[in-house]
Amino acid sequence: MIAEQIVNGIVLGSMYALVALGYTLVFGVLDKLNFALSELFMLGGFIVIGSVGLGAPLWLAGMLALVICGLLGLVVEFVSFRKFTSPDAQVTAALSSLAVGLIMIDLVQKTWGGEPVAVPVPIEWRRASLAVFGMQVQTMKIIILALTLVLMAALHVLITRTAMGRNIRAVAESPTFATLLGVDVKRVNQQTFFIASALAGAGGLMFSLRNGVAASDVGFTFGLKALAIMAIGGMGDLRGAVLGAILVGVIESLAIQFGFGKLGEVIVWALMILVLLVRPSGLFGGAHVTEQRA
Amino acid sequence: MSQDLLFLTGINILMAWSVYIILLSGSLSFANGGFMALGAYAAGVFTMKWGMNFYAALALAGVGAGIVGALLAYPALRTRGVYLILVTIGLSFIIQTLIQNTDYVGGVRGMTGMMGTTNWHVWGLIAIVGAGLYWLSRSHLQRQLDAVREDERVAASLGFDVVYLKIVCFAAGACLAAIAGGLYSHYMVFINPDHFNIFVSIYVVLYVVLGGVNNLWGPVVGASIMTILPELVRGLASFRPLVFGAVIIVLLLVRPNGLLAMRLRTLKADRERSA
Amino acid sequence: MTTPLLNVSSISKRFGGVTAIDDLSISLLAGDRLGLVGPNGAGKTAFVNCVTGFYTLSGGAIHFDGADISTLPLHKRGRLGLARTFQNIRLFKRMTVAENVACALRDYADRPFLSMLRFGGGADFVKAARDLLERVRLADKADQLAGSLPYGEARRLEIARALATRPKLLLLDEPTAGMNEQETQELLADLRRNADLIPSMIVIEHDIAFIREISTRVVAMDYGRKIAEGSADEVFSHPQVVEAYLGAGEADV
Known part of the structure; x- marks a missing residue:
C-alpha cells in the first residue's frame, strides 16, 4: 500500500517536475519570474480537449498542446517581459505575467465553463495495468512516467549537447558576458520561454490525463506549487527542481494515505518556508549561489 | 451608491493600503488576503465565542496578525525580494487551508453570526489610516523608506537597518489587512474560507499597481475604480478578469508606476530658504 | 604605538574560481x-566593497575603530562611521538632491520610527541638508x-550624501572618473575645503596628479595583492608599479 502511494507520488512529482523545470529555466537562465507558466500548465489539458474535439487523434492533440503552449510562451515573453529588462523591473514583469494568467483563466472559463471538463482518454489506459517489480501499476501512470522521462532526457540533451543549449548556459552565467561572446540574448530569451512553456503545457497535459478531467483552477491550486518546488530545489537548479518535485509528490501522496487530506496540499508551502529559513540555497545544494549584487 | 457597494469599496481601499504599506519598504505581499482571513476569523471568534468587545476584538486580531506576519516574513526578508513573493503566496494557501481544516471555526462550511460593522466604522478607519499615511508621507521615515525602495544596499550602507524597516512595514500591513478582515466578517455575518482565496490577494496587489505605487492616493484610486466600475457598467462584471487583466498589462507597458505615478516630496528646500 | 583606525589583515575575496583579492x-x-592605485581589475573596488560590507570576505579579518567588523552587516558598518561613494554612481535618482542628503543625516538613523513623532520634512533637516549641499556647490x-544631475554634480552629491552620515x-x-581637468581641480578644492x-579618507584614483595632491600615503595594488606602499614618490617610482602600469597600457607615470 505504501509502495503504491510512493509510485503515485513519483507520478505526481513527475508532473510537478515539468512545470518546476519551466519556472527554474526562466528564473535560473533569465532571472525572470513568469507566473503565466501556471496557467499554461492549466491550458495543456484544455488544448487536448479542444483539438480532439476538432477531430485530431490523441497523439497529435498532445503534440499540439506542447507547441501551442510554447507559442503562447513567446506571446507572454513579448507582452510581459520584452520591455522590462532591468533587475528593477523584475517584479513589474512578473505582475504583468500574472495578469496574462488571469486572462487565460477567464478565456477558458468563457469557452468551457467553470466546471471540470472530461478528457478523452482510451479506456484501457485506465483499466489495464502492468506488473512492475511485482506491483500492479496502472498503464496510464507508466505512460506518464515514460513521457516525462523522455521530455527530461530531451531537455538534458538540449541543454548540454546543442549549440542552443550552450548559448542558454552562457546567458545563465552572465547576460553581459554572453553578449560579448556574440550570443543573441533576445533569441535565447525566446528559446527559453518556448521550452519552459512547452514543458509546463506537457505537465498540464499529463495532469489532465491522470485525472481524466481538465479544470480551470488547477493553475493556481497545482501549477503554483511548482514555484515552491523551485525554491525547495534551489532557484535555478534544474536537477534540484526534479528531485524537489518528486520529493513533494511522494510526501503529498503519503499525506493522503495517512489521512491528512487537504492539509497535504500545503505541505509543499510549509516545506518551502522551512527550506528558505535553514538552507536558502536549496535542499540539494546544487544551486550556484551567486554573490548578492553589490 | 448602495450601502453594500460603499462598504465593499471601503474594505478594498483598506486592503489596498495594507499592500501599499508593505510596498513602502519595497516588498510585495501576496499574503494580505490570508491576513484578512486571519483577522476575519479571529475577530469573529473573539466576539462570538469569547464574548469580547467588538473594538477590542478588532485590535487584538490586528496585533496578532501583525506578529504572525513579522515572524513568518523574517526568514524571507533576509534574502532576495523574489523569495518574499513566494513565501507570501505560500502563506495565503497555508492560512486558507488551515481554516478549512479547523472545525472550531466551522471548517469549509464557514462561520456565521458576526455583526456590528457599519460604514461609519469602515470609513472612520479610512480617515484615520489616511491621515497616518499622509503624516508619514511628509516625514523623515518616508524619505528613508523611499531610499530603501530605490536601492536597498546603498540605503543599508548609509546606516539604515533595512531588514528592520521591512519587518515593521510588513507587520503593519498584515495588521491593517486583519482589521479590514474583522470589519468584513462583522458586516457580512457569514464567511467561509473561499472568501479569502489567493485571488483576493492577487486582486488587491493589482489594485495598487493600477492606481499607483508611489503615493497614498494611488491605492485609493485603483481600489475604487475596480470596485465601483464593474457595478456601474452593466455587463462589465462578467468580463472583470479579462478587462482587468488587459488593463493591467497595457498600463504596465505605458505607465509602469500606475495611474497616479507622482511621488510626493518629503521636503522642499527652496520654500525654507525664502521663509 | 596608536591602534590603527582601520586594520585590514590578510583578507581575500574569491568569486568561484576567480580571486579578486589575495x-x-x-x-x-x-x-x-x-x-x-593600480590598473583596472587590480581589486581596488573589491577592497572598498569588502571594507564597507558589500562583499562578504572569503578570508582574513577587518577591524575598524577597535571593533571586529569582518562579518557585520552593511548598516552596522555604516553606523560605525564608514561611508563611501561608488564608481558607477548610485544616487537615489527619483528623489530630490536635498532628499538624497537629508535621508542620510544621522538624526534618527538608529531609531527611524521616532522621526514619525514630528510632522513635515522638518526645518532642521532642510537646514542641515542645505549646509552640506552648499559645501559641494549644489545648493x-x-x-x-537627483537623476537629472550631470555627471560631475552627481559625483559631488554622492560625496555630500556620504558626509551626511x-x-x-x-x-x-x-x-574624478569622467571629469575634465577643471572639474578635477574643483573637486580637489571641495575635498580640501571640507x-x-x-x-x-581612502581614495581610489587613476589620476596620479590627483593622488599626489590628496594623499598622505599611497598603496599600489595589482592582481588583488599589494605591490607597493609608501609616499607617492616612493610608490610611483617602484619598479613593479611602473611595470604594472606599463603592462596595463597606462605609461603616463
Missing part, C-alpha cells in the same frame, strides 16, 4: 589620507531630481 593587508591611522539644485572614514571610488568633515 591576502591583502592594509592599515590606516586616524587622519590618514590613503591613495589606492541651487536642491529641489531638482558623519563618517570617521570616507572611501571614494574613482571620484577636510573638517573628512577625518580620514
Whole structure:
C-alpha cells in the first residue's frame, strides 16, 4: 500500500517536475519570474480537449498542446517581459505575467465553463495495468512516467549537447558576458520561454490525463506549487527542481494515505518556508549561489 | 451608491493600503488576503465565542496578525525580494487551508453570526489610516523608506537597518489587512474560507499597481475604480478578469508606476530658504 | 604605538574560481589620507566593497575603530562611521538632491520610527541638508531630481550624501572618473575645503596628479595583492608599479 502511494507520488512529482523545470529555466537562465507558466500548465489539458474535439487523434492533440503552449510562451515573453529588462523591473514583469494568467483563466472559463471538463482518454489506459517489480501499476501512470522521462532526457540533451543549449548556459552565467561572446540574448530569451512553456503545457497535459478531467483552477491550486518546488530545489537548479518535485509528490501522496487530506496540499508551502529559513540555497545544494549584487 | 457597494469599496481601499504599506519598504505581499482571513476569523471568534468587545476584538486580531506576519516574513526578508513573493503566496494557501481544516471555526462550511460593522466604522478607519499615511508621507521615515525602495544596499550602507524597516512595514500591513478582515466578517455575518482565496490577494496587489505605487492616493484610486466600475457598467462584471487583466498589462507597458505615478516630496528646500 | 583606525589583515575575496583579492593587508591611522592605485581589475573596488560590507570576505579579518567588523552587516558598518561613494554612481535618482542628503543625516538613523513623532520634512533637516549641499556647490539644485544631475554634480552629491552620515572614514571610488581637468581641480578644492568633515579618507584614483595632491600615503595594488606602499614618490617610482602600469597600457607615470 505504501509502495503504491510512493509510485503515485513519483507520478505526481513527475508532473510537478515539468512545470518546476519551466519556472527554474526562466528564473535560473533569465532571472525572470513568469507566473503565466501556471496557467499554461492549466491550458495543456484544455488544448487536448479542444483539438480532439476538432477531430485530431490523441497523439497529435498532445503534440499540439506542447507547441501551442510554447507559442503562447513567446506571446507572454513579448507582452510581459520584452520591455522590462532591468533587475528593477523584475517584479513589474512578473505582475504583468500574472495578469496574462488571469486572462487565460477567464478565456477558458468563457469557452468551457467553470466546471471540470472530461478528457478523452482510451479506456484501457485506465483499466489495464502492468506488473512492475511485482506491483500492479496502472498503464496510464507508466505512460506518464515514460513521457516525462523522455521530455527530461530531451531537455538534458538540449541543454548540454546543442549549440542552443550552450548559448542558454552562457546567458545563465552572465547576460553581459554572453553578449560579448556574440550570443543573441533576445533569441535565447525566446528559446527559453518556448521550452519552459512547452514543458509546463506537457505537465498540464499529463495532469489532465491522470485525472481524466481538465479544470480551470488547477493553475493556481497545482501549477503554483511548482514555484515552491523551485525554491525547495534551489532557484535555478534544474536537477534540484526534479528531485524537489518528486520529493513533494511522494510526501503529498503519503499525506493522503495517512489521512491528512487537504492539509497535504500545503505541505509543499510549509516545506518551502522551512527550506528558505535553514538552507536558502536549496535542499540539494546544487544551486550556484551567486554573490548578492553589490 | 448602495450601502453594500460603499462598504465593499471601503474594505478594498483598506486592503489596498495594507499592500501599499508593505510596498513602502519595497516588498510585495501576496499574503494580505490570508491576513484578512486571519483577522476575519479571529475577530469573529473573539466576539462570538469569547464574548469580547467588538473594538477590542478588532485590535487584538490586528496585533496578532501583525506578529504572525513579522515572524513568518523574517526568514524571507533576509534574502532576495523574489523569495518574499513566494513565501507570501505560500502563506495565503497555508492560512486558507488551515481554516478549512479547523472545525472550531466551522471548517469549509464557514462561520456565521458576526455583526456590528457599519460604514461609519469602515470609513472612520479610512480617515484615520489616511491621515497616518499622509503624516508619514511628509516625514523623515518616508524619505528613508523611499531610499530603501530605490536601492536597498546603498540605503543599508548609509546606516539604515533595512531588514528592520521591512519587518515593521510588513507587520503593519498584515495588521491593517486583519482589521479590514474583522470589519468584513462583522458586516457580512457569514464567511467561509473561499472568501479569502489567493485571488483576493492577487486582486488587491493589482489594485495598487493600477492606481499607483508611489503615493497614498494611488491605492485609493485603483481600489475604487475596480470596485465601483464593474457595478456601474452593466455587463462589465462578467468580463472583470479579462478587462482587468488587459488593463493591467497595457498600463504596465505605458505607465509602469500606475495611474497616479507622482511621488510626493518629503521636503522642499527652496520654500525654507525664502521663509 | 596608536591602534590603527582601520586594520585590514590578510583578507581575500574569491568569486568561484576567480580571486579578486589575495591576502591583502592594509592599515590606516586616524587622519590618514590613503591613495589606492593600480590598473583596472587590480581589486581596488573589491577592497572598498569588502571594507564597507558589500562583499562578504572569503578570508582574513577587518577591524575598524577597535571593533571586529569582518562579518557585520552593511548598516552596522555604516553606523560605525564608514561611508563611501561608488564608481558607477548610485544616487537615489527619483528623489530630490536635498532628499538624497537629508535621508542620510544621522538624526534618527538608529531609531527611524521616532522621526514619525514630528510632522513635515522638518526645518532642521532642510537646514542641515542645505549646509552640506552648499559645501559641494549644489545648493541651487536642491529641489531638482537627483537623476537629472550631470555627471560631475552627481559625483559631488554622492560625496555630500556620504558626509551626511558623519563618517570617521570616507572611501571614494574613482571620484574624478569622467571629469575634465577643471572639474578635477574643483573637486580637489571641495575635498580640501571640507577636510573638517573628512577625518580620514581612502581614495581610489587613476589620476596620479590627483593622488599626489590628496594623499598622505599611497598603496599600489595589482592582481588583488599589494605591490607597493609608501609616499607617492616612493610608490610611483617602484619598479613593479611602473611595470604594472606599463603592462596595463597606462605609461603616463
